[in-house]
Amino acid sequence: MHVDVFAFAQAREAIGAARVRLALPAGSRVSDAIALLAGRHPALGAIVPHLAVAVDRELVKGERVLADGAEVALLPPVSGG
Secondary structure: OEEEEEEOOHHHHHHOOOEEEEEOOOOOEHHHHHHHHHHHOHHHHOOHHHOEEEEOOEEEOOOOEOOOOOEEEEEOOOOOO
């Protein structure tokens, strides 16, 4: 299966692209996709604990199973006041 990963801010800088298509085995989870990306782009590993992740525009945890064609967004931490 394939998923499209959209990276913003520091994640985009670490990956070197705003969008990456990943091929993953069926049944893969968000954490599997992030581990694959961090393996390919070691700079991403340092910021992974600080990222929020959305799948198809819904904030999710790493256990979420991905569907073929899913859109995964790596979102930077935000603060407000």
